[in-house]
Amino acid sequence: MEVPRSELQWIDRIQALAARSPVRRGMVLGVGDDCAIFRPRAGEDLVFTTDLLIEDIHFRRTYAPADVGHRALARGLSDIAAMGAAPRFCLLSLATTANTAPRWIDNFFRGLLRLADRTSTVLAGGDLARGHTAITADIVVCGAVARGSALRRDGAGAGDGIYVSGLLGGAALGLEKGPRKGGRAWRRHVVPEPRLALGRSLRGRATACIDLSDGLTLDLHRLALASGLAAEFDAGALPVFPGASEAQALSGGEDYELLFTLPPEARSPRGTTRIGTMRRGIAGRITRNGRAITPAGYDHFSAGTKSAG
Amino acid sequence: MEVPRSELQWIDRIQALAARSPVRRGMVLGVGDDCAIFRPRAGEDLVFTTDLLIEDIHFRRTYAPADVGHRALARGLSDIAAMGAAPRFCLLSLATTANTAPRWIDNFFRGLLRLADRTSTVLAGGDLARGHTAITADIVVCGAVARGSALRRDGAGAGDGIYVSGLLGGAALGLEKGPRKGGRAWRRHVVPEPRLALGRSLRGRATACIDLSDGLTLDLHRLALASGLAAEFDAGALPVFPGASEAQALSGGEDYELLFTLPPEARSPRGTTRIGTMRRGIAGRITRNGRAITPAGYDHFSAGTKSAG
Numbered sequence: 343m344e345v346p347r348s349e350l351q352w353i354d355r356i357q358a359l360a361a362r363s364p365v366r367r368g369m370v371l372g373v374g375d376d377c378a379i380f381r382p383r384a385g386e387d388l389v390f391t392t393d394l395l396i397e398d399i400h401f402r403r404t405y406a407p408a409d410v411g412h413r414a415l416a417r418g419l420s421d422i423a424a425m426g427a428a429p430r431f432c433l434l435s436l437a438t439t440a441n442t443a444p445r446w447i448d449n450f451f452r453g454l455l456r457l458a459d460r461t462s463t464v465l466a467g468g469d470l471a472r473g474h475t476a477i478t479a480d481i482v483v484c485g486a487v488a489r490g491s492a493l494r495r496d497g498a499g500a501g502d503g504i505y506v507s508g509l510l511g512g513a514a515l516g517l518e519k520g521p522r523k524g525g526r527a528w529r530r531h532v533v534p535e536p537r538l539a540l541g542r543s544l545r546g547r548a549t550a551c552i553d554l555s556d557g558l559t560l561d562l563h564r565l566a567l568a569s570g571l572a573a574e575f576d577a578g579a580l581p582v583f584p585g586a587s588e589a590q591a592l593s594g595g596e597d598y599e600l601l602f603t604l605p606p607e608a609r610s611p612r613g614t615t616r617i618g619t620m621r622r623g624i625a626g627r628i629t630r631n632g633r634a635i636t637p638a639g640y641d642h643f644s645a646g647t648k649s650a651g
Numbered sequence: 652m653e654v655p656r657s658e659l660q661w662i663d664r665i666q667a668l669a670a671r672s673p674v675r676r677g678m679v680l681g682v683g684d685d686c687a688i689f690r691p692r693a694g695e696d697l698v699f700t701t702d703l704l705i706e707d708i709h710f711r712r713t714y715a716p717a718d719v720g721h722r723a724l725a726r727g728l729s730d731i732a733a734m735g736a737a738p739r740f741c742l743l744s745l746a747t748t749a750n751t752a753p754r755w756i757d758n759f760f761r762g763l764l765r766l767a768d769r770t771s772t773v774l775a776g777g778d779l780a781r782g783h784t785a786i787t788a789d790i791v792v793c794g795a796v797a798r799g800s801a802l803r804r805d806g807a808g809a810g811d812g813i814y815v816s817g818l819l820g821g822a823a824l825g826l827e828k829g830p831r832k833g834g835r836a837w838r839r840h841v842v843p844e845p846r847l848a849l850g851r852s853l854r855g856r857a858t859a860c861i862d863l864s865d866g867l868t869l870d871l872h873r874l875a876l877a878s879g880l881a882a883e884f885d886a887g888a889l890p891v892f893p894g895a896s897e898a899q900a901l902s903g904g905e906d907y908e909l910l911f912t913l914p915p916e917a918r919s920p921r922g923t924t925r926i927g928t929m930r931r932g933i934a935g936r937i938t939r940n941g942r943a944i945t946p947a948g949y950d951h952f953s954a955g956t957k958s959a960g
Contacts, residue, residue, distance in 0.1 A: 389686035
């Protein structure tokens with residue numbers, strides 16, 4: 343393998359990797375100019391998200407680099423899913439370190455592009471720089487949705503049911519157990535699967551939606567706060583990932599499932615569980631069996647602090 | 652000043668700062684949901700760029716934080732100018748460090764938003780994380796241009812004149828002299844002015860365009876390579892910033908002027924200088940008085956190495 347030695351050579355390499363992707367919808371010009379050019383379709387809104395992925399915070403160098411690439415894109419795609427949108431393209435900024443092997447970067451892009459292909463997301467551009475001690479990736483994803491139909495977090499109504507997809511706490515359990523003992527839970531942590539099909543199916547049905555990136559109680563707090571309502575957990579069981587604790591399910595974070603609300607008369611979509619009800623009350627307040635719960639989860643800013651306050 | 656202590660509080664603060672901006676063109680939803688929502692206009696192409704700004708590589712902590720915020724956005728806007736586009740919105744990902752003062756972050760956003768307001772760019776979202784030892788910002792800027800009219804770097808024809816705007820080498824001179832002795836050159840380095848009006852005026856006239864981020868010879872090499880042509884410097888003088896050396900003008904980088912080509916019969920737009928002619932020959936080859944010049948400038952990847960090879 344020839345080792346790229348300059349930015350120009352890296353751009354060539356990434357262009358070559360990206361060119362294998364058959365998906366080109368809407369992209370007039372991809373990697374290699376000052377800007378990528380995208381031609382929107384009539385009648386569509388575009389949605390945009392950006393997510394930082396930092397070594398020793400969101401991943402470790404011991405992870406398979408292809409998994410890190412997957413993870414960088416999956417986090418952005420999960421936000422696209424939460425809006426009910428279909429992904430169109432992504433941009434990737436990558437700050438490497440002096441000791442990042444070219445093979446690491448190559449495999450990072452291979453993992454990212456594999457997920458990009460599978461989800462019809464074009465890698466349209468980005469930036470490469472040599473940084474300091476921690477590899478830092480920033481992913482931007484653009485999705486499209488029929489005009490006015492994007493799911494938001496501020497539309498829940500009093501009486502709406504609260505639902506989650508999948509099983510919660512798996513990512514936290516995987517992180518706790520590590521790659522050797524974590525099994526399926528470890529995969530949940532490392533290579534989360536964005537719930538794009540579910541998100542799209544919720545358009546016109548869900549009144550509000552958010553992805554579970556930072557922990558159920560914290561993300562529910564955000565949805566409730568945005569909707570100006572309180573939220574009450576039903577007495578029934580949470581859908582807990584096998585082996586995970588209730589605390590991991592409630593505040594572990596990084597499950598990248600969808601949390602959404604449906605009108606009172608709605609039925610659970612397949613693969614989802616009703617976990618509570620939106621109520622009039624103090625905006626953002628969460629109760630369980632009548633008792634207030636302090637929203638807790640991963641706060642990206644005050645890392646280590648686990649509270650929304 | 653109340654000090655934000657959590658990501659939620661920072662998002663509130665940034666929302667409050669961004670809300671002062673009067674510009675909302677096309678933004679349906681800004682900071683605060685999983686994604687920002689943008690409604691494109693009919694008949695427009697959108698252009699996207701992303702640029703990393705890393706402490707101790709692209710700026711130092713001793714710089715005024717408002718200037719760093721300006722600089723982060725200006726680099727992205729310069730790419731938008733090079734496409735002949737009008738900026739629409741930006742997204743900003745910011746990884747801070749344990750020792751970043753809240754006031755630093757506030758002033759960073761104030762500087763960024765001041766330039767955003769002045770250029771009609773909406774701050775539509777982003778990400779905040781606590782990183783490690785170096786503040787790292789990644790700016791994404793979206794611009795709009797009438798369908799099919801974006802300037803690219805691959806359209807130059809043989810015989811086209813090569814032009815640059817402004818004076819070159821000022822940023823490199825400023826960086827060399829520092830804040831106390833650098834005067835106007837220091838300001839060129841710290842708070843570059845993106846050439847948005849010139850870029851827009853070149854639509855339908857310029858055959859190719861690129862912004863001067865990495866040094867004249869390196870960026871000219873890129874334009875020539877993309878256009879499949881060689882480039883020849885005219886014998887005439889380069890427009891050198893007062894006090895800068897010819898080497899600084901040729902390869903200093905970060906001047907954020909525009910480098911573009913016009914058909915043979917065209918006249919220089921005001922404030923620009925003709926510096927050469929596109930020629931048939933080895934793609935990307937640059938000559939001056941008949942001698943080949945090795946393209947040199949700042950390579951973001953192999954920092955310190957100054958060659959395009």
